[in-house]
Amino acid sequence: MPSSSLARVFEEHPQRRYVMFGGKGGLGKTTFSAATAYWLAQRGNKVLVFSVDPQASLSDIFKRDIFGQGPVEIMDNLWAQEIDADRHIKEYQDEIRQKIVDMYGLDKVPDEIEDYIEAASAEPAMEESAIFDSVVDIVVESDYDYYIYDLVPLGHALYYLSMAKVYDEWIGKITHLREEMREEEERAARFRGKKEMDEDKILGELQYIRNRINSASKILTDREKTAFFFVLVPEEMILLDTRKAAEMFAKFDVPIGGYVVNRVIPENLATGDGGLPVYLKNRIEMQRRYLSEIDRTFGDQVLGRVRELERDVTGLDMIERMAQMMYEEG
Amino acid sequence: MERGGAEEREGKEEVPDEAKGKGFLGKVREVIYGMAAHDSARYALRTRASMEHLFILITMGDLLGVPILPPYYSLRLMPYVVPQISTWKRRMLREKDVTDAIF
Numbered sequence: 001m002p003s004s005s006l007a008r009v010f011e012e013h014p015q016r017r018y019v020m021f022g023g024k025g026g027l028g029k030t031t032f033s034a035a036t037a038y039w040l041a042q043r044g045n046k047v048l049v050f051s052v053d054p055q056a057s058l059s060d061i062f063k064r065d066i067f068g069q070g071p072v073e074i075m076d077n078l079w080a081q082e083i084d085a086d087r088h089i090k091e092y093q094d095e096i097r098q099k100i101v102d103m104y105g106l107d108k109v110p111d112e113i114e115d116y117i118e119a120a121s122a123e124p125a126m127e128e129s130a131i132f133d134s135v136v137d138i139v140v141e142s143d144y145d146y147y148i149y150d151l152v153p154l155g156h157a158l159y160y161l162s163m164a165k166v167y168d169e170w171i172g173k174i175t176h177l178r179e180e181m182r183e184e185e186e187r188a189a190r191f192r193g194k195k196e197m198d199e200d201k202i203l204g205e206l207q208y209i210r211n212r213i214n215s216a217s218k219i220l221t222d223r224e225k226t227a228f229f230f231v232l233v234p235e236e237m238i239l240l241d242t243r244k245a246a247e248m249f250a251k252f253d254v255p256i257g258g259y260v261v262n263r264v265i266p267e268n269l270a271t272g273d274g275g276l277p278v279y280l281k282n283r284i285e286m287q288r289r290y291l292s293e294i295d296r297t298f299g300d301q302v303l304g305r306v307r308e309l310e311r312d313v314t315g316l317d318m319i320e321r322m323a324q325m326m327y328e329e330g
Numbered sequence: 331m332e333r334g335g336a337e338e339r340e341g342k343e344e345v346p347d348e349a350k351g352k353g354f355l356g357k358v359r360e361v362i363y364g365m366a367a368h369d370s371a372r373y374a375l376r377t378r379a380s381m382e383h384l385f386i387l388i389t390m391g392d393l394l395g396v397p398i399l400p401p402y403y404s405l406r407l408m409p410y411v412v413p414q415i416s417t418w419k420r421r422m423l424r425e426k427d428v429t430d431a432i433f
Contacts, residue, residue, distance in 0.1 A: 093405070100412055103412075104412060104413075113412055126401050129403070174399065184375070191367040202410045
């Protein structure tokens with residue numbers, strides 16, 4: 001299976017501007033994201049690769065500290081960004097406090113409310129929502145040709161995707177309740193001969209929240225514009241997990257663009273002289289078995305096999321080499 | 331006995347300013363309002379007040395330890411419901427008694 005199948009997917013679908021690599025932790029999502037960004041940037045596209053992982057590793061792979069600095073230019077056309085969720089939450093909290101103080105002409109936020117603001121931020125869901133929200137900012141307000149999402153490991157990614165759907169439904173219900181309240185108020189106002197009502201600011205906020213969530217989830221599930229690739233390695237557990245995850249992603253209408261197999265031990269090692277260590281021989285044998293099973297399971301959706309390298313992928317030189325392996329060899 | 335704030339406020343208000351008028355015509359308007367519309371208006375306002383509490387429960391449930399709306403977004407709504415928070419908490423946590431059915 002030549003790796004350039006992956007390149008063909010990009011060439012045949014230039015409108016797929018949102019590119020995601022998903023899979024279990026440690027399989028090479030960040031590596032593939034960086035290499036893809038590099039390849040696309042070299043071909044003249046303006047690319048942003050960004051991480052939604054609180055334990056992001058883009059800084060490591062590009063060997064530059066970019067955490068929380070907004071988009072950082074790595075080379076011509078290639079930008080990278082790591083979202084600092086904590087800072088985002090703090091700024092957001094301050095914004096809320098300021099709003100309360102301004103709205104009611106207070107010196108400081110009442111204790112009870114302050115407690116709530118503090119407690120809400122300690123929620124684990126807060127960080128994920130904050131990242132989610134930052135992603136909306138990035139995608140809505142900037143003008144890159146390609147956005148490459150370096151996703152969190154599978155479980156989180158699923159949560160992240162499902163969150164959009166659940167949020168949307170919830171907010172739909174709450175908005176509906178708010179609208180009913182509005183009707184009751186109008187009825188009361190009519191009986192009392194009151195003509196004008198104050199604008200319902202809360203309803204406005206709810207609609208704003210809904211819009212934001214919708215614009216994020218629309219991108220994630222847009223068959224035209226989104227390409228989601230699974231990263232896997234030829235091992236039994238990974239194969240099983242990927243199959244399960246693929247089913248779940250399909251349930252959330254995420255269009256799956258294909259599968260890329262990473263860490264394949266070069267075949268020519270096996271054809272060398274008889275002095276091959278038993279350990280390596282067994283591993284190659286095992287990989288062969290799972291590679292054919294991967295081909296059987298996912299068929300022509302398998303877009304490439306990437307060789308196991310002799311060293312880790314960090315720095316632009318290695319990223320370039322990885323990009324060549326992914327997009328030009330085969 | 332403690333009552334929910336919004337409800338109590340609306341309940342005490344006998345005739346709203348808009349229905350009050352001057353002179354004979356005004357009085358007639360007040361009487362008609364009292365006979366025909368006051369109860370309906372009161373009912374609508376009470377319904378709205380209950381919904382208001384339900385709304386705050388859904389959005390600010392965290393305050394009682396019942397997280398329902400993701401906190402990130404409930405914080406956005408926080409500034410608008412600051413005045414209602416204390417009466418709402420009282421209403422949610424108070425014990426119910428017979429008089430609830432009467433008033």
